[in-house]
Every structure is written in C-alpha cells, then in structure tokens.
Amino acid sequence: MNDIFKYTPLDETEFQKITSDLGSTNLPIEQTPIWGNFDNHIQGREFLGSFKYTRSDDSLIAIASATLYKQKGRNWIWIKHGPVFKTKPDTKTIDKMCNTLRHQFSDSQYETPLFIRLSTSAKTSSLKTPFEHTMYDQTIIIDLNKSEDEILSDMNQSGRQGYRRAIKAGIKVHEVKKNQVKIFQDQCYPILLETGERGGFGVHPLAIYTTLLECLSENARLYVATLDKVIIAWAITTEYNKRSLYYYGGSNILARDTYAPYLLHVEIIKDMKKHGNLSYDFMGIAGKNYPSLANVTQFKMKFSKNITDVTEAYDLPFSNMRYWLFSNLLRLKRKLR
Incomplete structure (x- = not known):
C-alpha cells in the first residue's frame, strides 16, 4: 500500500539498535519500552509496543511507542511525545504517518479506540485539537x-x-x-x-x-x-x-x-x-x-x-463522527455539572 509506511514491532534489543539510527534526535523516555513496562503495570493501561516505520526501501522514517488507555466510555491510544521522526517531517509525511497509524491500530484487538493522541510539528487535516488537553505546549x-x-x-x-x-x-x-x-x-x-x-x-x-x-x-x-x-x-x-x-x-x-x-x-x-x-x-x-x-x-x-x-499533541480520530459526538457530549455533560 503506497499510502502507508511499513511498520515493524521492535523488541528491546532491536529498539536499542534502531535508536542509534536516529542520530542526535532527542528520544524522550516516554517513547521507550522502559516507559511501556511502567504503563503495563498501571490499571487501565496496556502497552501496545514499540515500532519502527520505514519507506519501501527500508530507510527509517520514525519510531513510536504506543499505549492503550481503557477509560469509561472510551478507549484511546497515546503515543506520548511521539512519533519520533528521524528528520523533521513535512505535512505529506505527517499525513502518511496518520494513515499508517489508523491502519495499524484499527484491528479489533485494540477494542475500537476513539482516537490516537500523538505529537507532530504541524496540524494536518486528519488531526483534531484535543477536546481535553493532557500535554503542555x-x-x-x-x-x-x-x-x-x-x-x-x-x-x-x-x-x-x-x-x-x-x-x-x-x-x-x-x-x-x-x-x-x-x-x-x-x-x-x-x-x-x-x-x-x-x-x-x-x-x-x-x-x-x-x-x-x-x-x-x-x-x-x-x-x-x-x-x-x-x-x-x-x-x-x-x-x-x-x-x-x-x-x-x-x-x-x-x-x-x-x-x-x-x-x-x-x-x-x-x-x-x-x-x-x-x-x-x-x-x-x-x-x-x-x-x-x-x-x-x-x-x-x-x-x-x-x-x-514543545511539539503539540493532536488527536487522530478513527471516525470523525464518533469523535465529534463524544467530544460534544462530554462538553455538554461538563456544562450541566
């Protein structure tokens, strides 16, 4: 599929090896299996793994570590302070990464998440400003x-x-x-x-x-x-x-x-x-x-x-309609409190 990058899961050894390819890029601790192990020990969280994203010629685009948050009324995935790109991405690369992430995590094993929260250097048409912020800017x-x-x-x-x-x-x-x-x-x-x-x-x-x-x-x-x-x-x-x-x-x-x-x-x-x-x-x-x-x-x-x-966090909905309905219902609920 030309509209998505190739994605491959990484074990801890492979992760350490691939991070050397990122060069001087600052890799945050939240984008490591170390943090994933912490998430796995917290009730309501499930570490989904660390992954590398490559072009068709296997050249590295980015790495990302993702955690599923299981909350009342919604499940969502957080790629906290990530994906971490090898070089600053243009909007075309960000769009393709969004397509890739939607495809990757749309599998039923992830319990139909409402959205993926990720950090990018630019807001593209696929991304929404979060209805509630979990990340400072x-x-x-x-x-x-x-x-x-x-x-x-x-x-x-x-x-x-x-x-x-x-x-x-x-x-x-x-x-x-x-x-x-x-x-x-x-x-x-x-x-x-x-x-x-x-x-x-x-x-x-x-x-x-x-x-x-x-x-x-x-x-x-x-x-x-x-x-x-x-x-x-x-x-x-x-x-x-x-x-x-x-x-x-x-x-x-x-x-x-x-x-x-x-x-x-x-x-x-x-x-x-x-x-x-x-x-x-x-x-x-x-x-x-x-x-x-x-x-x-x-x-x-x-x-x-x-x-x-700080690179801003945005939401990538799996369904724009579901996301719109949930965010508006949540706003209404809070107004009525």
Missing part, C-alpha cells in the same frame, strides 16, 4: 552544560533569595535511595494531597507514583527536602538519553514558608549535572493549552527564562 529547560555558578546567576533575584533563605532556614536535601516506595507512601503522598487541595487540582492515585519508582528504578529518583529531619517537599525525576525531567512533586505550607522548593531544585539540578545529564526539564508551564499551570509557572521561571516550545 511550553516548558522551562535548564542547560546543564553551564557551570553551577552560571546556572545560579540565571535565576532571577527572588529565586536566588529563596535559595539562600532555604539554606538559612536549615532545609536539607537528599536523594532517597532505600525504601523509596514506603517513604513516598507514608511521607510524600500526604504532602501531594495537601498540595492538590491547596491548588484546587486532582492528583493521581498513589499507585502511579510508586509504580513509576519501582518500574523505572534505574531511570527515576526521589529527592526530598527536610526540616528537622521531617520531609516537607519532594520531587520525582527521570533520566534518559542524558535528559533529566522533573516529573512529579509536592510541598506543604511549611515548605513554602521556608522556601524549601528552591533549595530542593537547585540541589537536584547540581545532581543531574553530576550524573552527566545535559538538561533539566521542569516539564511544563502555562502556555495556550494549560492556563491551570500559572502558579507553578511563576515558580519555574524563577530558575530560568529559557522557555522552550
């Missing part, structure tokens, strides 16, 4: 090639003041290397619940965080900030391909009063640099898609003004 990234002094000088004045005040208040920061799951469950998750209640947002079930720490044991770290040996703020980070990310975090009112999060992240940044990472991504600020991140945006921008655009 801007982030703050710290360049770890800079010296520690340069990184500190890039912080704004209030950020540096917060860092110094946390030190003066007696805040200590360390990585939790033993009993991560128990410590997170007993001491960190309650802080997250408090953070969510204070900020007016929901939080994931406990299993999301503990499973991530267990399944990504070699790629995830738990850091805590303490006052008098009591945890008052924490952060979960991930590392892959020399890129580190601040994935989850929480802090209580005492942490806010003692400026603990400033010291926490400065120490994490120093640690990520020591581990050989080239960047530290604060993972999302309030762009056009996520105004609810306005409060955390103020905090993150105190570390750097280096705002980086």
Whole structure:
C-alpha cells in the first residue's frame, strides 16, 4: 500500500539498535519500552509496543511507542511525545504517518479506540485539537552544560533569595535511595494531597507514583527536602538519553514558608549535572493549552527564562463522527455539572 509506511514491532534489543539510527534526535523516555513496562503495570493501561516505520526501501522514517488507555466510555491510544521522526517531517509525511497509524491500530484487538493522541510539528487535516488537553505546549529547560555558578546567576533575584533563605532556614536535601516506595507512601503522598487541595487540582492515585519508582528504578529518583529531619517537599525525576525531567512533586505550607522548593531544585539540578545529564526539564508551564499551570509557572521561571516550545499533541480520530459526538457530549455533560 503506497499510502502507508511499513511498520515493524521492535523488541528491546532491536529498539536499542534502531535508536542509534536516529542520530542526535532527542528520544524522550516516554517513547521507550522502559516507559511501556511502567504503563503495563498501571490499571487501565496496556502497552501496545514499540515500532519502527520505514519507506519501501527500508530507510527509517520514525519510531513510536504506543499505549492503550481503557477509560469509561472510551478507549484511546497515546503515543506520548511521539512519533519520533528521524528528520523533521513535512505535512505529506505527517499525513502518511496518520494513515499508517489508523491502519495499524484499527484491528479489533485494540477494542475500537476513539482516537490516537500523538505529537507532530504541524496540524494536518486528519488531526483534531484535543477536546481535553493532557500535554503542555511550553516548558522551562535548564542547560546543564553551564557551570553551577552560571546556572545560579540565571535565576532571577527572588529565586536566588529563596535559595539562600532555604539554606538559612536549615532545609536539607537528599536523594532517597532505600525504601523509596514506603517513604513516598507514608511521607510524600500526604504532602501531594495537601498540595492538590491547596491548588484546587486532582492528583493521581498513589499507585502511579510508586509504580513509576519501582518500574523505572534505574531511570527515576526521589529527592526530598527536610526540616528537622521531617520531609516537607519532594520531587520525582527521570533520566534518559542524558535528559533529566522533573516529573512529579509536592510541598506543604511549611515548605513554602521556608522556601524549601528552591533549595530542593537547585540541589537536584547540581545532581543531574553530576550524573552527566545535559538538561533539566521542569516539564511544563502555562502556555495556550494549560492556563491551570500559572502558579507553578511563576515558580519555574524563577530558575530560568529559557522557555522552550514543545511539539503539540493532536488527536487522530478513527471516525470523525464518533469523535465529534463524544467530544460534544462530554462538553455538554461538563456544562450541566
């Protein structure tokens, strides 16, 4: 079929081999079998595999890792931060990839998903703006090639003041290397619940965080900030391909009063640099898609003004009519609440 690319499933060994063909392309951890294993351990998710997409001459176009989300009233597939193309695709290539993905995942074994969510550099006619956003479109990234002094000088004045005040208040920061799951469950998750209640947002079930720490044991770290040996703020980070990310975090009112999060992240940044990472991504600020991140945006921008655009996520419906009906029914339901 000339309107689709050839697609081939990859085992972990083949995946590692094929990623070398991507050259300098930044491969996100969410587009790896490592993340797929994590997804497979979460209720309501099923990792569908990692795949390579090639032309008729077997030259590589892209790779992608996909997970099926089984939710009430809908199933959908997420290719989070992907597909990862070898070179920036033009609209013709994106359209052909959309045709390929529809063909690939239309099989009945995938329980008739409503749509595929994917990230592309351009919105083509096949793609729809999501009726609910699950992905930010801007982030703050710290360049770890800079010296520690340069990184500190890039912080704004209030950020540096917060860092110094946390030190003066007696805040200590360390990585939790033993009993991560128990410590997170007993001491960190309650802080997250408090953070969510204070900020007016929901939080994931406990299993999301503990499973991530267990399944990504070699790629995830738990850091805590303490006052008098009591945890008052924490952060979960991930590392892959020399890129580190601040994935989850929480802090209580005492942490806010003692400026603990400033010291926490400065120490994490120093640690990520020591581990050989080239960047530290604060993972999302309030762009056009996520105004609810306005409060955390103020905090993150105190570390750097280096705002980086993130490839936008779009929905690829299997049936435009089904997608239109579902999205409008969902909007109506929310208006009636």
